[in-house]
Amino acid sequence: MAQVEATTERIIAADPETVFDTLADYTGKRAKLLPEHFSEYEVREGGDGEGTLVHWKLQATSKRIRDCLLEVTEPTDGQLVEKDRNSSMVTTWTVTPAGEGTSKAVVTTVWNGAGGIGGFFEKTFAPKGLGRIYDAILANLAAEVEK
Numbered sequence: 001m002a003q004v005e006a007t008t009e010r011i012i013a014a015d016p017e018t019v020f021d022t023l024a025d026y027t028g029k030r031a032k033l034l035p036e037h038f039s040e041y042e043v044r045e046g047g048d049g050e051g052t053l054v055h056w057k058l059q060a061t062s063k064r065i066r067d068c069l070l071e072v073t074e075p076t077d078g079q080l081v082e083k084d085r086n087s088s089m090v091t092t093w094t095v096t097p098a099g100e101g102t103s104k105a106v107v108t109t110v111w112n113g114a115g116g117i118g119g120f121f122e123k124t125f126a127p128k129g130l131g132r133i134y135d136a137i138l139a140n141l142a143a144e145v146e147k
Helices: 016-024 029-033 116-145
Strands: 003-012 038-045 053-059 065-073 079-084 090-097 103-112
Touching (some): 016 029, 016 079, 016 090, 016 103, 016 116, 029 116, 103 116
Antiparallel strands (some): 003 103, 038 053, 053 065, 065 079, 090 103
């Protein structure tokens, strides 16, 4: 069982605090950032960064739907970590300064992949698919904070 990783990043024309606060706002803005791959979005505890428990279903492909129940932590400034209680999946959002009035937002997801031939295909194709999904979220994030 190999670890699978998908990483996407974007430079956003807004200060890091605004970008981070928008990502951490699970009761308000976060749901608006999600593309059609996400359904059944529900904040179950908290709602603003650390201590949030959020649920959604992620349809990565036509056949693959993940039921996610995520615990949110903020281990360092500018970082949100979402750990899925239902799988080995961990997503880390990191927002850092990227010059005057701009930010760099990076999202990395890791999980334990399947073994055998299925694992080979998962490691080969899943990062690209998930990368496209997260790229859409980052585009929506940029559109939200660059208003």
